[in-house]
Amino acid sequence: MPLKPDLPLPESGARRVGFAIVGLGQLSVEELIPAARTSEHATIKALVTDDEEKGRAYARALDLTEDDVYTYERFEDLKEREDVEAVYIVLPNSLHRDFTERAARMGKHVLCEKPLSVNAQEAQAMVDACRAGGVLLMTAYRCQYTPQHWAAREAVQSGRLGKVKLLDSVHGQSEDDPEAWRMRLDLAGGGPLPDVGIYSLNTVRFVLGTEPEWVFSTLHQPEGDERFREVEESVSFMLGFPGGVVANCLTSYGIHKTATLRVLGEEGTVLMDPAFTYQGLSLTISDPQGDFQPKLPDEDQFGLEFDHFAQRVRDGRAPWTPGEEGVQDHRVMDAIYESARTGQVVRLTPVPGRDAFRGEKPEAAGQ
Template sequence: MSLKPDLPLPEPKTRRVGYAIVGIGELSADELIPAARTSEHAYVAALVTGDVEKGRAFAQALDLSDDDVYTYEQFEQLKDREDVEAVYIVLPNSLHREYVERAAKMGKQVLCEKPLGVSADDARAMVQACQDAGVLLMTAYRCQYTPEYWAVRDAVQSGRLGTIRALDSINAQVQDDPAAWRLKKDLAGGGALPDIGLYSLNTVRFVMAEEPQWVFAQLNQPQDDERFTEVEERLSWMMGFSGGVVATCQTSYAAQRVSMLRVLGEKGMALMDPAFDYQGLKVTLEDQEGQHQPAFPSYDQFGNEFDHFAGCIRSGQTPWTPGEEGVADHVVMDALYESARTGQRVDLKTEAGKDLFRGQQKPQLPEG
């Protein structure tokens, strides 16, 4: 968890934003806590966990004390911690709403892992709670804070690829532990879709900078596999956009690991493969000038998230991926499940316009 030598040095701790990490699972341990060590504008000030001994071990590695470790029952004690300005909720999906609302009541700024909740109504309540409390809510869509994704988006939005004709995306991996919380409907809200399929859904919306007008989906939930007694194993779907553009997406919890995004235009093509990994993202742009693979300086996806939200806290500006961006994805996911259940296309009440649910504070990213 040492600082990477080619990353900028952080600000003094007195100017950085202190975060409490709520939940020390695999993502927090392997990605978030190390990322905070590379952050320029943020640091971990406290940990909230159900395993106090584990929390103390991480606290020691972060040069924190045992007093900086809290149980979930002690969560409200963070209210008196002036150095804890924000919380990062990294819990099973069904617990997001509870802890976002509890954090908002304490006046803490909130960064919440995706998906924001387990339904559109759930997510809307979270947004309302933060608005009522006068605190910021950011949905942790790490992909929108990476230069590779912006390279694809810019190629689309600038017209470099010509008129966009179609998009396709796949995100699949094997979830082989039947006891995993992600396979429990009351904790996850669904299966592959809200976990890994959401990357395809959100990225297509981000690249197109607009909302889908309709969706059509087919779901598979094998009854002879103990892993999928409660949630879907895979979902295939289409999303229709303005101008007749259709995005075709697939996600699976029982297929060889693949993460891919492809955008086909009249004059060019953009390919990300791998597209959704934590490291090693690769972009290929092909247009009338030939093929190009942009390269970018070293960075940490989660460090970019920490820093963006910290900057918004200091400036008071709305994050690029606020709670409303999380709600928008839940609206589409709810429609996808409805389509899969009924076998019918579901039309969405879509307003025209670009980036309807994103903030004005765009992320600062390394240039290629």
């Protein structure tokens, strides 16, 4: 039976963009490696890890050789690998800048896990390094590539909800290990805000397409709890957008896993619950005609990221979520922490227009 002509065909191995995965933690092992194996435009050519035995085991599973496994100290040896055009950095946040700058000096494009770094200054240095090295930098914001989030954005920006007035979002989970790297301020740069709260922040900015003008926040860091010796347990923050639109967001390491987004307009609402999970996203759009749940594919979000970045590597255009998008989130998060410290509203530099920090729209966006 012949293939249907509308089905996409994967690129040949020679055309796929070769990636080195930097860091073999849970996200790499459970999500990124499986996603790359089914990607249309990307493939894994090397692994970088501090656990060589683990690296060799995954190399065998990927039909790679032991020579395709590198330690962090040997990272620069990738410079000689013409088949490795890009790296995907999946390390603790404070290490993102170092490995991004090292990759840029080698002429390797960089896909970096969120948050881009630990503050706006460090993140901007990463953008500058990649610009100087003539390579692309993309922030791994998977929720800006799913059909569900694009449908929510379309409902908001098309006027279907009428004038949007309020948004609210909660993203939290329970963290029980006080020794986890994300509970260390020097490695994570903060607590739940840069880890899971950033999904609320980034998605609110994405669905509106505009930038906040002010922030007001408060945080809670309980005394006597070993988990929160260095980072906060919870952050509640309010964002003020042009036209009087207000977003209320809450993030926490001390609650049962919750991931919701709601947009409230004069004539309708959007509800995503769950809104930020890897699978099983749910979207309900309500308007005067009733409730509507669009039938959208539950795609591999990491595969969508891989493919979008690989295509941008091939055509040289800016990815939809470039480093500048990650820097902007850091500017807002820095202001959130400042507001919590001072108890005052913090004004942000006005940013006119829409999608000011984003690049080329993904090919399948909104479809």
